[in-house]
Amino acid sequence: MHFLMTLAALSGQFVSDDLKSGLAAVGYGLAAIGPGAGIGILVGQSVQAMARQPEMAGQVRTTMFLGIAFAEALALIGFVVIFIA
Amino acid sequence: MIVLAELFPRGVNELFDWPVIFGKDTIIAFNKTAFMALVSTAICIGIFFVGSRKRRLVPVGIQNVAETGYEAVEKNISVEVMGAEGTKWTPFLATLFFFIFFMNIFEVIPPIQFPATSRFAIPLYLALQTWVIFIIVGFVKQGPFYIFKAITPPGVPKFLYLLVIPIELVSIFLIRPFSLAVRLFANMVAGHVLLTVFAVMCWELSKMNSGTYQLAFIPLPFFGLMAMVGFEILVALLQAYIFTILTAVYVGEAIHPEH
Numbered sequence: 001m002h003f004l005m006t007l008a009a010l011s012g013q014f015v016s017d018d019l020k021s022g023l024a025a026v027g028y029g030l031a032a033i034g035p036g037a038g039i040g041i042l043v044g045q046s047v048q049a050m051a052r053q054p055e056m057a058g059q060v061r062t063t064m065f066l067g068i069a070f071a072e073a074l075a076l077i078g079f080v081v082i083f084i085a
Numbered sequence: 086m087i088v089l090a091e092l093f094p095r096g097v098n099e100l101f102d103w104p105v106i107f108g109k110d111t112i113i114a115f116n117k118t119a120f121m122a123l124v125s126t127a128i129c130i131g132i133f134f135v136g137s138r139k140r141r142l143v144p145v146g147i148q149n150v151a152e153t154g155y156e157a158v159e160k161n162i163s164v165e166v167m168g169a170e171g172t173k174w175t176p177f178l179a180t181l182f183f184f185i186f187f188m189n190i191f192e193v194i195p196p197i198q199f200p201a202t203s204r205f206a207i208p209l210y211l212a213l214q215t216w217v218i219f220i221i222v223g224f225v226k227q228g229p230f231y232i233f234k235a236i237t238p239p240g241v242p243k244f245l246y247l248l249v250i251p252i253e254l255v256s257i258f259l260i261r262p263f264s265l266a267v268r269l270f271a272n273m274v275a276g277h278v279l280l281t282v283f284a285v286m287c288w289e290l291s292k293m294n295s296g297t298y299q300l301a302f303i304p305l306p307f308f309g310l311m312a313m314v315g316f317e318i319l320v321a322l323l324q325a326y327i328f329t330i331l332t333a334v335y336v337g338e339a340i341h342p343e344h
Contacts, residue, residue, distance in 0.1 A: 062165065062330075069327040073264050076271030083097055083274075 024082040031078030038071040100281055101203060101274070121201035125187035129180065155179050162330050167337040174336060181211065182329040185269070189321035192276060193314050200321070203273035205266070212266035215332045220258075223339035232258075234342060265331060272324050276317045283310040 046064040050057045093099035103117040136151025144152050158179040163171035185202060192200035202208055223231035236253040237246065286306035290299050 059165075062161070065323070065327065066330060066334075069268060069323075069331070070264075073268040073271075076275060077264075077267055079275050080267065080271045 028078045028082050031081075032075050035071045035075035039068055042067045042071065097278060100277060103199075117199060118201050118204045118207075121188060121191055121197065121199060122207060125184055125191075125201065128187050129183045132183070154183065158182050158329070162326075162333050166330060166333040167340065170340075171333070171337070174333065178329050178333055181332060182325050185211070185328055186322060186325035189273060189325055190318070192273065192280070192321060193317050198280075200273040200277060202269055202324075203277050205270050208266040208269040211269075211328070212262040215265060215335060216258075216262035218332075219335045219339040222336055226340050227342065231339070235339075238343070261335060265328065269324050269328055272320055276313075276320055279313050280310065280317065283307075283313055 043064060046060050046067075049060045053060075095102075106115045106117075106120070108114045132147065132154075133151050136147040136149075139148065141148060155175070159172060159175045162178055162182070163175045165171075167174060188201040188207070191197045192203075220231075223235065227234055235257055236250050238249065238253065241249050283306050287303060287310060290303045290306065293299065
């Protein structure tokens with residue numbers, strides 16, 4: 001515990017700018033896994049729904065866009081974090 | 086941001102910080118962002134004002150554009166989400182949609198190419214406006230215990246309230262306006278930076294720094310740029326639509342709590 005605290009305190013001084021950019025990029029890459037999988041599952045299920053019941057295609061499409069926006073928001077918050085840090 | 090280091094000495098901020106035109110260091114400092122917001126307002130007012138002057142039975146020209154746009158918002162957003170009584174909210178939702186759309190679309194129009202919604206103040210203001218509206222509508226339509234009713238959804242066993250109440254409180258009253266603002270803002274920032282990166286790649290390849298063979302690679306970032314412009318037009322429309330439909334969903338939930 002004490003070791004982790006010292007590590008955290010020291011890393012603020014010795015982490016170079018390049019390392020921070022690199023870590024931010026890796027962080028974004030990790031953050032994009034979840035929304036990517038989520039959007040894939042979502043669109044796949046909505047295609048299946050549209051194939052089963054073609055008369056509901058309009059409503060399903062609207063809900064699909066809504067779901068994509070929610071999932072995409074998380075990936076974009078990760079994108080913005082690169083510029084903050 | 087090493088790719089942009091030569092052309093943009095201050096990094097990505099150079100793409101978004103515009104010099105002040107007048108009123109520097111006062112509260113009415115005016116730069117390109119404020120100007121584009123005013124241009125979008127003028128276009129919206131222009132379309133609907135000119136379109137409603139001659140009221141022909143079969144619309145032609147600008148009247149057709151205005152009527153089609155308004156009906157599209159009414160059919161696909163108000164009535165779909167809020168039911169038959171959603172038509173009362175269509176003026177507000179149509180204003181929101183067209184205002185955001187015209188600010189977003191200037192990202193791809195050549196002389197300007199800057200989306201005013203990529204500065205956080207504009208999406209933040211619009212999201213806070215939605216937040217205040219849905220809280221006030223909740224209190225008006227559901228009585229003084231609106232917040233209590235919203236965070237205790239029906240059909241939850243009593244012992245789970247310990248978990249559900251903090252989750253619902255944070256999710257409905259804190260995360261919603263924040264995510265609404267950040268979604269629009271981050272989409273526009275990401276689009277602007279991507280367009281810039283592809284354009285800078287094309288430009289740098291055409292400068293002949295290392296011989297003639299590098300010219301042969303120009304089609305690669307150029308097709309990327311073309312694809313990104315098309316994608317950004319879609320994103321501009323989609324983000325305006327998503328902001329408006331989420332506003333409609335939140336206000337609809339405040340009017341009729343979910344069953």
